[in-house]
Amino acid sequence: MQSDFLKYEASSSQFRHPLFYITVLMTVGFFSSQFWPETPIFDNVEAFLPYHSMLEMFSVTVSLMVFAIVWNSFNNDRSINLIFIAVTFLAVGVIDFFHSFSYFGMPDFFGENSTQKALIFWISARLIAAIMFLMVALMPWFNNSYENNKYLVLIGGVFVTGGVLLSGIHYPQWYPVFFVDGYGLTDFKIIIEYFIVVLHFATVALLLTKKDAVGVNFIWFACAVWLMALAELFFTLYSSVSDLYNLAGHVYKAVAYIMVFKALFLASITRPYKELEQRSVEKLLLTQYAVDNSGDLIYWLDYDGRILSVNDAVKQKLGVQADDMINSHIGRFESALVPDSWKQLREQFSEHHQLVLDGVHLCRNSEKFFSQVRIVFFKYRSQNYICLFIADITERKLALESLARKQEQLAQAQRITHIGSWEFNLESKETVWSEEVYHILQADEKVVKASFNNFLQYVHSDDRQRVIDHYQRCLTDYSPYHLVHRLQLLDGSSRYVETRAEMQRINGEPVSLIGTIQDITKERELEDQAYHDPLTGVYNRRFLDENIYSLIDNSVIKEQNLCYVIFDIDFFKEINDNYGHDFGDRVLKGVAEYLQRQVRDSDFVCRFGGEEFVVIFNDIEMPSGMERIEKIRHGVGNLQFINQIDDIVKVNLSGGMACTKIHGNDAKQLFELADQALYSAKRSGRNRLKLCDKSSLD
Numbered sequence: 001m002q003s004d005f006l007k008y009e010a011s012s013s014q015f016r017h018p019l020f021y022i023t024v025l026m027t028v029g030f031f032s033s034q035f036w037p038e039t040p041i042f043d044n045v046e047a048f049l050p051y052h053s054m055l056e057m058f059s060v061t062v063s064l065m066v067f068a069i070v071w072n073s074f075n076n077d078r079s080i081n082l083i084f085i086a087v088t089f090l091a092v093g094v095i096d097f098f099h100s101f102s103y104f105g106m107p108d109f110f111g112e113n114s115t116q117k118a119l120i121f122w123i124s125a126r127l128i129a130a131i132m133f134l135m136v137a138l139m140p141w142f143n144n145s146y147e148n149n150k151y152l153v154l155i156g157g158v159f160v161t162g163g164v165l166l167s168g169i170h171y172p173q174w175y176p177v178f179f180v181d182g183y184g185l186t187d188f189k190i191i192i193e194y195f196i197v198v199l200h201f202a203t204v205a206l207l208l209t210k211k212d213a214v215g216v217n218f219i220w221f222a223c224a225v226w227l228m229a230l231a232e233l234f235f236t237l238y239s240s241v242s243d244l245y246n247l248a249g250h251v252y253k254a255v256a257y258i259m260v261f262k263a264l265f266l267a268s269i270t271r272p273y274k275e276l277e278q279r280s281v282e283k284l285l286l287t288q289y290a291v292d293n294s295g296d297l298i299y300w301l302d303y304d305g306r307i308l309s310v311n312d313a314v315k316q317k318l319g320v321q322a323d324d325m326i327n328s329h330i331g332r333f334e335s336a337l338v339p340d341s342w343k344q345l346r347e348q349f350s351e352h353h354q355l356v357l358d359g360v361h362l363c364r365n366s367e368k369f370f371s372q373v374r375i376v377f378f379k380y381r382s383q384n385y386i387c388l389f390i391a392d393i394t395e396r397k398l399a400l401e402s403l404a405r406k407q408e409q410l411a412q413a414q415r416i417t418h419i420g421s422w423e424f425n426l427e428s429k430e431t432v433w434s435e436e437v438y439h440i441l442q443a444d445e446k447v448v449k450a451s452f453n454n455f456l457q458y459v460h461s462d463d464r465q466r467v468i469d470h471y472q473r474c475l476t477d478y479s480p481y482h483l484v485h486r487l488q489l490l491d492g493s494s495r496y497v498e499t500r501a502e503m504q505r506i507n508g509e510p511v512s513l514i515g516t517i518q519d520i521t522k523e524r525e526l527e528d529q530a531y532h533d534p535l536t537g538v539y540n541r542r543f544l545d546e547n548i549y550s551l552i553d554n555s556v557i558k559e560q561n562l563c564y565v566i567f568d569i570d571f572f573k574e575i576n577d578n579y580g581h582d583f584g585d586r587v588l589k590g591v592a593e594y595l596q597r598q599v600r601d602s603d604f605v606c607r608f609g610g611e612e613f614v615v616i617f618n619d620i621e622m623p624s625g626m627e628r629i630e631k632i633r634h635g636v637g638n639l640q641f642i643n644q645i646d647d648i649v650k651v652n653l654s655g656g657m658a659c660t661k662i663h664g665n666d667a668k669q670l671f672e673l674a675d676q677a678l679y680s681a682k683r684s685g686r687n688r689l690k691l692c693d694k695s696s697l698d
């Protein structure tokens with residue numbers, strides 16, 4: 001892009017303009033006038049009259065043209081000073097018209113003509129012009145433009161003009177005498193002429209200090225006023241109206257008016273027009289630049305799909321000369337717009353004005369790329385135009401395909417591992433569930449909307465509060481979330497799931513909560529089997545061995561007392577021997593169930609082996625806790641088991657116990673001490689509970 005095109009070049013060639021040379025020549029002419037012959041060049045006034053009328057009519061015409069052009073082209077962008085000049089020329093033109101027709105020798109015009117009458121109009125016009133030009137040169141040229149004010153200026157101008165004309169015609173006696181028959185010009189007239197000259201010189205001096213503004217060429221304007229001043233000086237020099245000085249004065253004035261006309265025509269018409277043209281060219285070039293560098297291939301088509309024009313991108317991308325493409329059908333290059341489907345497509349985009357299609361675009365060397373075609377249809381001056389914007393979406397398409405493949409792989413991996421993923425966007429509050437989440441919940445993707453509240457509907461009622469608490473905590477302190485809980489599905493089945501979540505951050509700012517949910521029902525079942533006694537369903541020894549340390553640690557952290565109690569069924573061998581092994585099993589089950597029922601959720605019942613049970617009582621204070629344990633032990637003694645012959649069989653428990661707050665936090669030692677206490681209970685006659693004697697520690 002050529003930056004020159006964008007730069008408005010202000011004309012600085014005024015000094016090289018012929019009008020400037022004319023001004024210089026005429027100035028030289030003026031100063032050489034003392035060498036001019038003083039003899040009249042016309043035989044008499046009548047002979048001069050046609051030339052005078054001609055020159056005056058010329059000046060009048062130019063004056064009125066100045067007014068017409070400036071007045072009609074004026075708008076708020078221009079300075080109101082232009083209107084002052086225009087109205088001045090209107091006044092001067094009209095008054096000069098009267099001057100011309102009042103000239104001595106002309107047919108009477110609104111009363112008897114005379115040199116004095118003609119001079120009244122002449123001096124008035126010159127004085128008005130001189131004062132107004134000086135005023136305009138003094139007035140600021142910026143920010144004073146108000147379109148409506150032009151009428152006020154016009155009214156003022158008409159008022160002054162009307163005043164001069166009416167007074168000049170009807171009350172000439174109001175004016176000083178400018179001319180005396182047989183004597184010639186009065187001193188007053190000459191003084192006035194000099195005064196006008198002084199005003200003009202002052203105006204020229206002021207104008208030369210001004211820089212070009214609002215399109216006005218002040219140099220030309222100054223030249224014009226300068227020539228007007230010289231014209232006035234000629235009028236002070238002449239001795240006869242028919243001599244060369246008088247003629248020169250009129251000629252200088254006419255040239256000066258042409259110069260004003262030229263300056264104001266330039267300001268009002270030429271400059272604004274050139275600026276407009278410049279802006280249009282700029283706009284066109286910028287548009288062309290944008291079109292060629294937009295990255296899209298742009299085609300202009302006629303209504304039948306034939307190529308009218310293309311942008312540079314098409315030529316570069318396709319490696320085809322524009323001339324080779326013109327008039328070809330677009331279907332030659334774009335698979336989405338083949339001639340066969342053109343009519344049908346045309347109906348669609350004619351109706352909707354826009355259409356977006358995916359296709360394949362053909363380059364010259366039979367290379368292809370995936371394209372997205374945006375068809376824009378519009379009418380201009382009842383002509384149909386179609387513009388195509390074709391983007392190369394090969395990379396996007398391949399990326400999308402790869403993304404789709406990866407998503408499918410992820411979904412497959414989730415299906416295999418039974419892990420679903422979910423995301424909660426903190427800003428949009430939107431939740432997204434993967435396919436596998438729906439699968440785990442046995443929910444229909446089309447019916448159930450992904451949300452935490454909807455998820456809660458599937459959470460087992462006993463676990464719901466726990467899930468809510470974890471979720472809320474994660475959202476408030478952004479801590480990771482890990483929870484195993486049950487689901488209660490709509491078909492009534494329950495599942496175990498393990499959920500994990502953590503906050504995703506971008507530039508340190510939390511953005512969304514990303515989580516997984518894994519169906520661990522099978523693992524959980526296996527785990528249950530590994531940690532539970534198959535006969536009684538309570539925990540087994542393995543569970544106890546693996547968990548006793550953390551249970552004790554927990555009680556230490558919480559500064560709570562933990563009791564390790566070993567219960568042993570008294571004379572269980574006899575039960576087996578007397579009623580059979582199956583009956584013995586029933587007794588073991590019954591005792592286990594009873595113990596499980598009596599303890600709190602935080603306590604653990606384990607079958608240690610044979611007819612021995614270990615119960616871990618958490619958070620139990622002594623000695624009151626001992627009463628509770630004793631009560632449970634008693635309760636077992638009240639259980640009734642019916643044997644094969646419907647006899648009631650009862651069993652008793654012996655128990656030995658040790659506590660962390662009395663016996664220390666060593667798991668192995670606690671077991672040994674409880675076992676010692678049990679042994680002691682057995683030896684003391686069974687059916688009793690014994691707390692390990694503290695002295696045995698020593």
Ligand SMILES: Nc1nc2c(ncn2[C@@H]2O[C@H](COP(=O)(O)OP(=O)(O)OP(=O)(O)O)[C@@H](O)[C@H]2O)c(=O)[nH]1
Pocket residue numbers: 535568569570571572573574576580581582583584585588609610611682686
């Ligand atoms: N029915 C049944 N009996 C079992 C099971 N495990 C161990 N036993 C029996 O439990 C009995 C334990 O007997 P002992 O260790 O002599 O103890 P006891 O007869 O209860 O006598 P004390 O403990 O001294 O009161 C044995 O006869 C084992 O066969 C089981 O799973 N089922």
